[in-house]
Structure formats: C-alpha cells, structure tokens
Amino acid sequence: MDLDTVRTFLAAADAGQFQEAAADLAVTQQAVSKRIAALERDLGVRLFTRTPRGAELTIDGQAFLPHARELLRVAERAAASVRAGRRPLRVDMIASRSAASGLMRGFHRAHPEIDLDVVMLIDIGEAVAAIRSGTIDASFRAVAMPGRPLPEDIASVRVLDEPLELLVGPAHALAGARSVTVAQLAGHRIWMPGLLPGTEWAAYYADLVAEFGLTIEATGPNFGSDALLDTIADTPALATFMGGRTRLVWPAGHGLRRVPVTDPTPVYPHSLLWRRDDPHPALATLRAHLAAAAPGHGAAGTWAPDWTIER
Amino acid sequence: MDLDTVRTFLAAADAGQFQEAAADLAVTQQAVSKRIAALERDLGVRLFTRTPRGAELTIDGQAFLPHARELLRVAERAAASVRAGRRPLRVDMIASRSAASGLMRGFHRAHPEIDLDVVMLIDIGEAVAAIRSGTIDASFRAVAMPGRPLPEDIASVRVLDEPLELLVGPAHALAGARSVTVAQLAGHRIWMPGLLPGTEWAAYYADLVAEFGLTIEATGPNFGSDALLDTIADTPALATFMGGRTRLVWPAGHGLRRVPVTDPTPVYPHSLLWRRDDPHPALATLRAHLAAAAPGHGAAGTWAPDWTIER
DNA sequence: CCCGACCACAACGGCTGGTTGTATCCGTAG
C-alpha cells in the first residue's frame, strides 16, 4: 500500500468518478484507473463499482474510507513533527518511565489538541544545547551540574520530586521488607547499568553514594530495562533503584518487589527547563498546567543533592 | 512519503545500523542508505547521525519515530478493515446522524478494543442481502417493509425509538413554539429531499403522511445536509424532520430551531438486524451491550407504522 | 598500523508507473 494510491482512492471516492479525481490529481484517467486497480489487487477486494456514469464505493470501499482518511492524517502529522516552524511541542525527558512521563500524560489528557513529541537526550548538557538551538522546546531534568550553572537564557522551575524505591527479586534479603532506611542499604550491591559518566544523573548517584556510603555498580552496558529486570529477578544479591512513581508493566512471572526507601527518602528532582524567548504557544500552556497540576517537592524527610536546589 | 520507506526507517532505528536493517528487510545496505536519504530529503531534516559503528537517531528522528510507528499501525488497520476473515465488526446504519450513531459511539466507549467499521447502505433490502452474504455483520434499520417480512435466517431486535423533531428556520411560523402537535403540522410544507422510493424510510414517511394527513415534499436530489440546513434556515415556509437524538454540530449563524412533535410523537424505530449464524465474536458483545444500554421503546404517546412492530 | 565494520557514491539494468491511443458500455437526444 502506497500513500499516493490512498490519496487517489480518496480523490475518487470524493469525486464519485475517476475522471474528475484524475483532473484533481493532475494525472490521466487511465492512471487513476490503474492505481485503483492496483490497490484493489493489493487489498484483495473491489473498492468501487464501475458504472458508465462514474464509480461508487462498494461496502468494502465504505469500510476502507475512514481508515484511508486516518492514514493520510497520520502521515501529515508525521511530516509536521519534523517540519521547521509551527511544529508539535517537543519535550525531552530522562527516560520514558520517569515521573516526567506521567506529567506529560496528564498534560495530554488536559490538552489533547496540543501535538506533542517526546525525545530522550543523553544528559542536561545536550538538552540545554538543544533548547538553545530551538531543536526542542522543553526538558525535564535535574537542573545544572556541580559547578556548571544554567546559562542566562534558560529558565527552569522545579516541578516534581520522584522518590526512589529499591527494586529486588523474590529471593533478595529485602524482598519481604515493607520499607528500608538508607543506612540499611550500606553493604548491599546496587546495580545500575548504563550510568554514563559526565551526565547529571550519574552525578546524582555519585552524590547519593558519597552522602550515605552506598555501593552502586555501574558496570556493563544498558541492554534495556527488560534485561535489567530479568537479571534483578534472578539474582538474589542484586538490587536496583527505580522511580517510585513509575507505573511499570511487570513482565509476567518475575516476582519483582519494590521497597520504599526512608530516612531520608532520596528523591530525583525533576525541573522543567525552557528557553525564555521560545515563542511556541503550547510552551506557556505546559508551564501553566505544571504550575497547577504538579505535585509538591522539597518535602521534609527527603534528600536531593545541593546542586539541584534552584536559586 | 512512502510506507516502505517508513518501514525502512523503523528497521534502521530499531537495529541501530543500516546493515542489519538491510538484512532484516532482505535488501542491500546501499538500498537502505538510499531510502533513508530519500526520506530525509523528503522531510527536509536529518533523521540519523551516521557513524562508522552504525547510525543513531537525531532529535528529529526521535520525534518522528512514534509517528512512523503509528503510521504503520494505521496502515495495518486499514488493510485489516477489508481483509476477509477476522476483520472489524461492520455495521450499517441509515445515516451518520441517526440515533444508531450515538449507540455505536457508546459501544465504542465501552469496548474500545473492538475495531468497528460503519457503512451506510441504501435500504433494508440491500442491508439484508449484505448481512446474508456476510459482507456486513449488523444493521440498524426499521425492520421489514409492508408485505415483505424478514427472511428466517435474519434475526432482529428493536433497540431504540428515535423521536422526530421539526427543524425550522428563524422566520418560520413555528420557530417560537415550544412544541407542536401532529395535527398542527397539517398544511405546513415539510421538505425531505432524497427520499428514495422503495426504501423502508420512504415507506415510513408515506405511512406518516397517510395517518395524519401531512404534506411531505420529496422533490429534488439530496445535496447533503449542509445544503438542506441552508435552505431550511433561509426559507420561512419550509420545515423538515430530524431525529431528536441527533447531536448536530450547527453551522454557525443559521438560527435553526428544533421543535418537538407531540400527540403522538412520531418515532423512527431502529432495530438491530444480524444473521443468526454470523460467527463474529464482537457481534455477541454488541448485542449484549445494546440489550443493557439501549433506552426503551414503544413508549406511550408515540407512533410508528404497524409493519415495524416485531413479532 | 592494519584490519574490520560500517556508510556513501557511482554506474548499470529491470520494472514500476504514467501517457497516448483505443475499445466498450450505457443513457439520452434527435
């Protein structure tokens, strides 16, 4: 199936005859006839009943019609998603399973008319560069980095603290615990593959380690969360951190447990970053939505690195 | 933009390199390179950053990715809509603005996982033929016709009475009325273009005319409801009937009024028809939904032709 | 430092797809 063919189908369905459709598409009637015939052969059904006075849709053609329109609509959206100019609001977040994802889902529910595109960049450095260049419009990140403040033209506001929870397999020593203190984590092996040196999230965990004397192993590449969960589930001595707001679709039969961490609860601080002079109209809408809808942050009994606290 | 190209884009994005994608698609690496280059030229942006170790998505590529997946999903659905075998439930109704449309929207809300296709056939004769042949699975119609009972293998159940309302322009004599009796309609010109002789809905209005001595003009072809509404709005002496359950999106500035009809209220009786041995699993779901959710019918003070009353 | 892995560019050839030309069908006017 080819989009040009689908366009031809729609033109013929709207016109009620091939000849007029051909004129609309600036091709000959024979070309339209051939395209429709090819589409019918492709789909295995007859889409039009040909009469000497035109062509009208069969039942199959009627059934196909709305799908064809939808197809072109989606294609138009796809093209618009990368067109320079008034394109969908483009937002970066640290991971598709982070709390920022939930915020954006809520935003989409509240404003379904706003087209969104979500991307995931490496770290806040790349995000800031992309924001300044206008490639993306906003980013959910832990702001700044130790010793590297945000540039003047980038604004930020803290929107959400994501409490970390421990993720363990069924055979882990803490599998039955209702909660665990940070102090109790000392001595346990915590595995976080894919922790990239130089990123703000690596700095976050480095601070966490330094503050509470934990052991975090960042060895090995990240083969995706499925592989990580598999390993965690099967290895009694291994645990990992995960955002407590994550609505995880558990792979069946893993028997994974999540254990809240307390005294204090480490929270990953998500801020929204944007360029002060980004003219995208939906950006203001997003900021207003987050100001109204975002849960609190900086609650008592939580911990986050100094450098993430905004001025 | 071409669907094969989009497929190639997805394969390359998933594989992280052109060569492996080429192997998956059973073409050469050079073909993949060319397709991607063509897509990039088409969209006007770079989708991949090429490295000697593969190709990874740019920000634009990431933004395009979900749209590309959606595009193929929609294409797959479009093809499935006409595939013989386990295809979407195909339902016929008399008009997209009839009460049946509201019922189907409710069904879709209750069962969003069930794929639906709606078609609009000429009359119950064609609908019954289509149901018997398996081209469609169900039909919302006023059952039977005078002297032409349903065949044995077709089942039907009355699901909804749609009360008729009078639709008039702002200058019509009845524009200010809160309601009108059927007797009061005698002498008023009621215009219903496109009333096709031999159809069950033409028979319905013929009975209505005979029973209460109305004047219904069926002259002229139906140029669509927009043209009808335009004329009704502009012509003080003209009115038309419309289903009272219709949630019409009024063309702005028409000043159209709808006036309920009483003593008795003519109702258009929608029944669901289906073939007793249609094996489509969603058909049973639809019947159960309608049995539970459909409003009543046959209420006191309403009128419908004899021949629409089911045994 | 060379080799391996990967991508891009160039030249060639088959086949898809559009155009022109023609046959056929049907409703209508004369």
Added chain:
DNA sequence: CTACGGATACAACCAGCCGTTGTGGTCGGG
C-alpha cells in the same frame, strides 16, 4: 433506431525510479 457524450478498461510504449554491484572513505580496536 441511431448517433453522441461521458465514463471506464485494456494495450503498447517509454521514462524515471529503485535496487544491485562495485568501490572508496572513515573510525575504532587489536
């Protein structure tokens, strides 16, 4: 009854696209 107009389908031809083969360039690892 016939001729005509308007519509679609089929056949032949031709161009341009797309995929293949062959080759060069670049980067990282052994």
